[in-house]
Amino acid sequence: MPPPAAAPPRCSSLPPCCDGDGAFVPEPPTASDGGGVSRRTFLGAGSAGVALASSGGAAAGGTAVEAEDGEPGDAVPVRFTLNGERRSETFDPRVTLVDLLRERLGLTGTKKGCDHGSCGSCTVHIQRPGDAAPTRQLSCLTFAATLDGAEVTTIEGLPASVGAQGEALHPLLEAFLRCDAYQCGYCTPGQIMSAAALLKEDPSGGGHAGSREQVREWMSGNLCRCGAYPNIVSAVRQTAGEEPEEDPSAAVTILPPVDAQTSRED
Numbered sequence: 001m002p003p004p005a006a007a008p009p010r011c012s013s014l015p016p017c018c019d020g021d022g023a024f025v026p027e028p029p030t031a032s033d034g035g036g037v038s039r040r041t042f043l044g045a046g047s048a049g050v051a052l053a054s055s056g057g058a059a060a061g062g063t064a065v066e067a068e069d070g071e072p073g074d075a076v077p078v079r080f081t082l083n084g085e086r087r088s089e090t091f092d093p094r095v096t097l098v099d100l101l102r103e104r105l106g107l108t109g110t111k112k113g114c115d116h117g118s119c120g121s122c123t124v125h126i127q128r129p130g131d132a133a134p135t136r137q138l139s140c141l142t143f144a145a146t147l148d149g150a151e152v153t154t155i156e157g158l159p160a161s162v163g164a165q166g167e168a169l170h171p172l173l174e175a176f177l178r179c180d181a182y183q184c185g186y187c188t189p190g191q192i193m194s195a196a197a198l199l200k201e202d203p204s205g206g207g208h209a210g211s212r213e214q215v216r217e218w219m220s221g222n223l224c225r226c227g228a229y230p231n232i233v234s235a236v237r238q239t240a241g242e243e244p245e246e247d248p249s250a251a252v253t254i255l256p257p258v259d260a261q262t263s264r265e266d
Contacts, residue, residue: 083157097139120222183226209240
C-alpha cells in the first residue's frame, strides 16, 4: 500500500482559517472564546436564533401573517383619486405606487426603470390635500399608503385633444410623434409626464421652456438610454409654442455616399 500523499505546502498569504488549498478550516476552541465556543460559532448560532424567532413570531399570529384575502395582517385602507376616478384600496403599507399601478391596477403606462429614483421613467403627477397644484413625483419612491385623499395622474390620465388624423392625443404626445422624440419608447411616459409638469411649474405662466438649455435643466431628472434628448427638447419647446411645429430632422441634409466620403476625407 503506497504511503499517503504529503500535504501541499501552505500558502503564506492565506488567513489562519484556510488550508493550503484555500478550503475553510473551523477555528479550534480557545479559552478566550468563552468555554470552547468560537466567535464564528457564536455569531452563526445567534443568526439562526433570530431567524427562528422571526418565523415563530409570524406563525404565532404576528402582523406579517397573511390574511384570508391575501393581504398581510397590517394592511391599510387608502382612498384616493386616480385619473379622475375615486378609488378605495387596501394593501400592504410597504407597497410603492409604481407597483400598485402596474401590478394591481393594470396601468402599465408608468414604467419601472431603475426602481431607485434615478431615471424618471415612473414619473406621475400627485396633488395631496393642501397642495396648491399637482407636482411631478417618482412613483417608485412613493409609498401608496401615503396617498390618502390625494389625486394621482398617470400617463393614461393626461387630458387629450383631437389630433390632425382624428386621434385623441395630448399635445405632448403629438409633439413626441412629430419630432420622433423616442426610440425604444420605454422612458417616453416619464418624459411626457415630466414635460407636462414643466410647462406649468413656472409661476409666471410661461413654463420652463424659454430656451433649449432651460428645458434640458428642468428635464435633467429623466434619462433616455437611447439618446433622443435633442428631439425631446424640440417636442417640449414646440408644445410650449417656442419653436415651429415641424420635424427637426427635416433640416438635416443627408449626403450621397460619394459626397459623404469626400466630406470625411476633407
